[in-house]
Amino acid sequence: MTALHGFLPPLTPRGTSALVPNLPWYYSGTLLTVEYLTDPANVRAILPDDIELAPDRPGAVAIIWADWQSCSEGGLELLDPIRSQYLEAFVVVRCSYQGEVYSRCVAIWVTKDFAMGRGWFQGYPKKLGSVHVTRIFSRGKASPRLEAGARLGASLAAYDHRLASALVTLREPSEGNGFVNGHRMLHNRFMPSISQGQGLSMDQLIAMGGVDADLGQAWRGDAELSLADSPWDELHSILPVDEILGGYYREVGVTFAGGDLIADRSRTV
Amino acid sequence: MTALHGFLPPLTPRGTSALVPNLPWYYSGTLLTVEYLTDPANVRAILPDDIELAPDRPGAVAIIWADWQSCSEGGLELLDPIRSQYLEAFVVVRCSYQGEVYSRCVAIWVTKDFAMGRGWFQGYPKKLGSVHVTRIFSRGKASPRLEAGARLGASLAAYDHRLASALVTLREPSEGNGFVNGHRMLHNRFMPSISQGQGLSMDQLIAMGGVDADLGQAWRGDAELSLADSPWDELHSILPVDEILGGYYREVGVTFAGGDLIADRSRTV
């Protein structure tokens, strides 16, 4: 009898149809980051009860635009690039659990289904969105160069509502590209019972992060950021901007090879 | 301390951001169905080991194009229709488990993220696709009427590869709109462990189906169907067409209010 294969559904005899292929997953791309402060009470309100605020700068938030090319082992996706390229915009806060500081993604929008599927596995609360960020080319007059004064725009919309617009003006090379997204991620993975009102079948707390980081020169600069809500998305209302900390740009490569189960409250329902 | 709300991620204090709202979910739309026979060995190969072929016509397959408007309690989605409307194309076979015959969706493509999220909950192996089906208007020369001779086209593509094209010519009113998608659905819900190679954290077999069906007059007719594969999707190769059984069209309304857990092999990994 034929066995079924595939990392995520659908499963088939050959496994070709799976929404997401086996680990590891490889990423090459750019990150445009805006970091800001909100009232720490806003961060507290978006964290589960059993996860605490980070002890240092607990109101810090990062919103990051990533322009990715990604593939699995063998790189077949790179040859049909529609299956390889996507963008995402995501919102990260820091938190503390059992004495350790983590980063945590509290909102994320991506442009492709395979990225949504990876998010379900990794505990990223992914939705689809329309995500754009200025690119840096080396030729012609329709592009900033990677240099002081470069201006990079970014936008995020979902269901035809503009949720975020940003403008980063690069000023100088920097050591890193921000501190908010700098820890391992602490995420919840959950699935309600198929029976209405029976609670959660899967209810896990997991930790994860990339490996084999291949980092380009980071740049930092000034940033402007405008956030909004829609009937389907809260962004301004949950994490309003009190003070902009700065903006960053960096080309990066990274590999994702799995994470660790931290706590499991899954039930047979 | 604020509690977090939402049926599926992301969770927020008010729950507005959730990809999918609470049950029940309401659907109004049309179904264009093509039923055909494939070698029963093909159906056997796409079923998990512990699920058996249906005893009667085990090689029957339905591919269905649904053109939906949907909402949750209160109907807010209907007022911002981009959040309410979507299309899906899905492939259904029948199977048997512990003596009961079920329908089972083995492939499905949808056009919106909320529909993907509902599928993850219901065990539909959803991916994004581009789905189109001819509509029946009552005025003008750019539409068939709901009458004998009406010709309805349909298409499915994913990652810019055309996977299916269909043409149904209606012949006469009929009792129903096919038999393959006529049972409760038997689906697997699973999630791999976040730790590479550790197997499945969630591993459930569930049954579900719609309630409160509000059925329009069904029509049946002749059908043509062309299936293809792509590097990312198997359709022709897993369930090739041996013989077309017929085509159907029907306007329908239905409500989804949950299902039942049949078996659970979830593990703490």
Place this chain on the structure above:
Amino acid sequence: MTALHGFLPPLTPRGTSALVPNLPWYYSGTLLTVEYLTDPANVRAILPDDIELAPDRPGAVAIIWADWQSCSEGGLELLDPIRSQYLEAFVVVRCSYQGEVYSRCVAIWVTKDFAMGRGWFQGYPKKLGSVHVTRIFSRGKASPRLEAGARLGASLAAYDHRLASALVTLREPSEGNGFVNGHRMLHNRFMPSISQGQGLSMDQLIAMGGVDADLGQAWRGDAELSLADSPWDELHSILPVDEILGGYYREVGVTFAGGDLIADRSRTV
């Protein structure tokens, strides 16, 4: 030698590739209309110098959401419905030229390239947009019915900026579905010289309208309308809402078979 064929570019020996096929063009669909008053000075400002305000209610504006299926002779498009279906949202005012009252489209967004091409031919100033309008199905709980109290939403966005949102609540059957879009259209067709700063090569004033109207029962009701601008589109700023006149819904069919040249100032540049 092979001749080249096609109504609009590209031309090929068989003409299959043409963006738009030969006239006539057939349309079946629905129209959701909101009519309102703006200061007549706003309408005056959006008209060319040689076109005057309509004598009666010169500040009347209609914004219309159309949900179309369309095809050319033979109806091949209907069998590959992605090539047949599109939506558009457009803004119409009235005007007067040489003593005759016309309607005139001053802004329009469509969802497909063939609709853009038809607009270039007809003098509609078409751009791409994301257009959605609530549909009326006959079954299930996720749809209004065509009856008093039905609520229909509509939205328009371009470049991820929401430009218009509307809500129409139907109250009663009515004679017609508004008066602003009720005359022949008076449009300009122009093309700048390929040489910079040389003015217009084509510069025509044309009149056109549909024929063979096949009209469903119109309904009228109350309406809400919210307009906005973006960096790329003016809508609120050019035709702001002073007073809502009403909302309408109607299923319609129509044929377009060409129009008439009214004036021609084209030059050889």
Place this chain on the structure above:
Amino acid sequence: MTALHGFLPPLTPRGTSALVPNLPWYYSGTLLTVEYLTDPANVRAILPDDIELAPDRPGAVAIIWADWQSCSEGGLELLDPIRSQYLEAFVVVRCSYQGEVYSRCVAIWVTKDFAMGRGWFQGYPKKLGSVHVTRIFSRGKASPRLEAGARLGASLAAYDHRLASALVTLREPSEGNGFVNGHRMLHNRFMPSISQGQGLSMDQLIAMGGVDADLGQAWRGDAELSLADSPWDELHSILPVDEILGGYYREVGVTFAGGDLIADRSRTV
């Protein structure tokens, strides 16, 4: 009285809404090119009667994938990058007119409406398509590097039909990135009369090309190319591949500032 402004429709008092802003237009991006030979009779058949085959290698064809960022004077588009970025795939042949050799675009698909509008002005026969090409990043494992052995994929689809797929394997730096798209473009600009059957109102032959070319290092290599037709697009059938000549990659910048009228047969119809 307010004047109306805008390069292409719609015109408004401030001109902000125009589909395309004033010249000049700036471009920064990458070009992936595959050059091949078809039977010269195929090229002859796609040229108007009064344009002749190029004397040298008349059957040469280039298909080019361009990944662009573009803007007008002031660069406002770069700060809302959804308005600046687009891709296009286009097919170029060479031809001869009054003793001069030109390049000529015979088919082109773009991803944004402003690019369609520019094409109408320039005589490019633009349609919308879905266009993808592998990008070259400097970091991580999900990207080729600009070096021998790099493999770059590309795809083109329209109306959910895959029309072209290409794979270029870079071998070495080269002087240029092909010869087929190396001349000024000779294009027709035409518009049928609004009155059915009256011929063309605008009927121009124009020449144009970019200026201020800012060229990166070109690379050449091997190429594979697969072309197809759909009910709406001819590509394989009009210019089938007899022999692949090679593939190229180059980063480029260019400015478009207008062209020259070569012949004008416009009529007042």
